Amino acid sequence: MKLFEKYSIGDLELKNRIVMSPMTRSRADSNGVASDLAQIYYSQRASAGLIISEGSQISSQGVGYTNTPGIYTKEQIDAWSKITDKVHQNDGKIFLQLWHVGRVSHSSFHNGAAPVAPSAIAVEGKTFTYEGMKDFSTPKALEIDEIKQIVKDFGIAAENAKSAGFDGVDIHGAFGYLLDQFLESGSNHRTDAYGGSIENRSRFTLEVIEEVLKVWSSNRVGIKLSPSNLFNSMFDSNPQETFSYLIEKLNDYNLGYLHLMQPQLPADKLPENYIKDVISTFRPIYKGNLIANAGYTRDKAIETLESGLADMVSFGSLFISNPDLPKRFALNADLAMPDKKTFYQGGEKGFIDYPFLND
Ligand SMILES: Cc1cc2nc3c(=O)[nH]c(=O)nc-3n(C[C@H](O)[C@H](O)[C@H](O)COP(=O)(O)O)c2cc1C
Numbered sequence: 471m472k473l474f475e476k477y478s479i480g481d482l483e484l485k486n487r488i489v490m491s492p493m494t495r496s497r498a499d500s501n502g503v504a505s506d507l508a509q510i511y512y513s514q515r516a517s518a519g520l521i522i523s524e525g526s527q528i529s530s531q532g533v534g535y536t537n538t539p540g541i542y543t544k545e546q547i548d549a550w551s552k553i554t555d556k557v558h559q560n561d562g563k564i565f566l567q568l569w570h571v572g573r574v575s576h577s578s579f580h581n582g583a584a585p586v587a588p589s590a591i592a593v594e595g596k597t598f599t600y601e602g603m604k605d606f607s608t609p610k611a612l613e614i615d616e617i618k619q620i621v622k623d624f625g626i627a628a629e630n631a632k633s634a635g636f637d638g639v640d641i642h643g644a645f646g647y648l649l650d651q652f653l654e655s656g657s658n659h660r661t662d663a664y665g666g667s668i669e670n671r672s673r674f675t676l677e678v679i680e681e682v683l684k685v686w687s688s689n690r691v692g693i694k695l696s697p698s699n700l701f702n703s704m705f706d707s708n709p710q711e712t713f714s715y716l717i718e719k720l721n722d723y724n725l726g727y728l729h730l731m732q733p734q735l736p737a738d739k740l741p742e743n744y745i746k747d748v749i750s751t752f753r754p755i756y757k758g759n760l761i762a763n764a765g766y767t768r769d770k771a772i773e774t775l776e777s778g779l780a781d782m783v784s785f786g787s788l789f790i791s792n793p794d795l796p797k798r799f800a801l802n803a804d805l806a807m808p809d810k811k812t813f814y815q816g817g818e819k820g821f822i823d824y825p826f827l828n829d
């Protein structure tokens with residue numbers, strides 16, 4: 471079965487097609503330095519064909535949550551180096567997810583200054599800060615020179631990821647964060663070269679990719695997109711057109727992979743023109759390696775790979791509670807269910823204490 475077979479992404483050999491999806495675990499310190507516990511957490515999961523790390527902010531401007539790691543200071547790079555060493559010692563492969571949250575932040579993370587976004591449109595609702603729950607801040611619309619600087623920051627972060635010993639980088643283009651905010655019409659009301667037409671709304675994402683490709687060879691760069699996501703107040707007037715344009719363009723770059731999320735809401739909760747099956751919609755358009763994500767089970771993953779709908783499948787929450795998920799899938803063994811209360815609470819519990827089979 472393909473799920474358990476080796477797979478090559480250019481010169482990168484993966485021991486199976488089971489990918490650990492990026493997951494924020496909020497165990498870093500308040501300076502964005504990953505905790506020593508994360509060395510254990512990631513190396514426990516090194517039997518994945520590929521681990522994609524939790525989102526890691528590319529700059530202090532990119533942060534939006536408490537205790538998430540960064541990749542822009544020496545201490546942060548050193549902490550990540552210890553993690554990549556441990557993963558490699560266990561024969562694993564790991565990419566770093568490069569993250570800028572844009573408007574999904576709060577001014578308390580920025581010494582009182584507004585977070586930044588394509589347009590001054592706030593996310594609805596509240597967010598968790600070091601000072602408790604607060605309304606999302608109204609962001610400041612970025613000036614062109616500030617956009618150019620963020621593109622450069624992605625390049626510097628990609629360079630730092632290389633220094634930290636990662637095998638590659640994953641660009642976070644999903645879930646309503648900065649790249650997605652530029653892409654989707656609901657959060658981008660700009661009238662300059664970065665807004666309006668689909669071509670203009672895609673410009674920032676393509677510039678970020680091109681900057682990162684100055685640092686890494688193309689097979690070592692992936693991107694994650696979520697065309698049917700409404701989380702973080704996201705909306706696009708025509709996701710089919712928007713994402714078809716972008717995904718078609720991605721073919722030009724020969725990236726390591728495109729990581730696509732299925733909708734996380736049931737079809738009847740999505741707007742009528744939203745895509746209900748993201749993978750089968752975009753498989754014919756995307757010519758490179760495709761990772762399918764969101765809600766996959768062992769059997770659905772096997773079926774998806776055998777039918778050629780995707781090349782790899784990623785698992786999020788199941789990898790939290792099953793450090794040896796590939797072995798459990800291979801044996802068709804029972805799976806442990808994750809405890810949501812410990813997803814973000816910090817500490818060892820729910821992080822490094824999920825048992826392996828036969829423990
Ligand atoms: C605790 C938790 C944290 C997450 N953090 C991130 C993140 O930092 N970056 C990202 O791209 N997706 C993040 N996700 C989404 C997962 O990568 C994945 O897309 C989602 O969980 C669906 O896959 P699943 O159904 O296998 O869990 C997170 C999910 C969970 C459960």
